Amino acid sequence: MKIKTLIVDDEPHAIEIIQKYIKDFPQVELVAECNNAVQAFQILQQNKIDLIFLDIKMPGLLGTDLIRTLNNPPKIIFTTAYQDYALEGFDLNAVDYLLKPIPFDRFLKAMDKVFDLYKLEHQKIGIATHLPETKGDDFLYLRVERKTVKISVSDIYWMESLKDYIRITLKDRVLVSKQKIGVLEELLPDDKFIRIHRSFMVAVDKIESYHAYAIGILGKELPIGRNYKAECKKRLTQGI
Missing domain, CATH: 2.40.50.1020 (LytTr DNA-binding domain)
Incomplete structure (x- = not known):
């Protein structure tokens, strides 16, 4: 099983950094990336998304406001340069909150939380998965x-x-x-x-x-x- 992922950020360099980090995780599939919350809303209506890396302060619609419009939002990792938004992000049940510039070790901790949540959810419904690093070990x-x-x-x-x-x-x-x-x-x-x-x-x-x-x-x-x-x-x- 792949964790289908969306990156939403109005800074191209920030998207590139997350893209680079994601490549180290074979369990994660990057479905799309976009630079505003309205585009993200459209992508979410057309695709099954499990995880969003979501910038908060973007032109037009804030990332936090986007999440409030969704009846059943995916897992969220907020990415922002503004510490002041942290409390609001966690009030929306975010998995984690990453401050830019995002170091790889901090990104790794956030992904560890995502994987732990997946294991717990599958155990609750009676089935668990092992996410292999190599084929043939699943x-x-x-x-x-x-x-x-x-x-x-x-x-x-x-x-x-x-x-x-x-x-x-x-x-x-x-x-x-x-x-x-x-x-x-x-x-x-x-x-x-x-x-x-x-x-x-x-x-x-x-x-x-x-x-x-x-x-x-x-x-x-x-x-x-x-x-x-x-x-x-x-x-x-x-x-x-």
């Missing part, structure tokens, strides 16, 4: 009956939604956890999994065959939903 923690079970992402063949539960098929076992398939879709890497039906999500590298209405995996056929056909055709004809 795993999930799932609540199965009264135990927490560690599952390697590479062992997953497919997932099936059962209302408020999800059934995960591995090569040698099947697990059932109280969880929504949409939550797992957000957590699992986009390049390794594909949603083929409102009730099914599969590992791309485990697919054995494919036709217009179903995919073959582990000797079984799983249906492709009408609303997922175009994306399946695009993804699977490239990989099979």
Whole structure:
């Protein structure tokens, strides 16, 4: 899972600094950057954003005023040259408040807070993620009956939604956890999994065959939903 991020600042140099720092974090995906709060509002309406690096004092609309317009704001790290805004920033439940010029060690502490929040949130809903620094080391923690079970992402063949539960098929076992398939879709890497039906999500590298209405995996056929056909055709004809 990538933390989708937006930078909002009217100073080009400030944007460049944060861009440079973000490159050291493979878990973070920079979706966009802009130089005023109105542009940021439009980007937020069109994209799923998890984290904003937000300058406060900008022409037109203050960063703090932008946050007040949002019903469900992302996580916020305020960036500003003005210490006086710190209290107001934290009143808006900001993760952190960075004073310009931002040193890398201070930026690192702010990101550590972001990662801790993600871990806590996933634990609250019964699932935790490990955000790997290298590929092949990723795993999930799932609540199965009264135990927490560690599952390697590479062992997953497919997932099936059962209302408020999800059934995960591995090569040698099947697990059932109280969880929504949409939550797992957000957590699992986009390049390794594909949603083929409102009730099914599969590992791309485990697919054995494919036709217009179903995919073959582990000797079984799983249906492709009408609303997922175009994306399946695009993804699977490239990989099979």
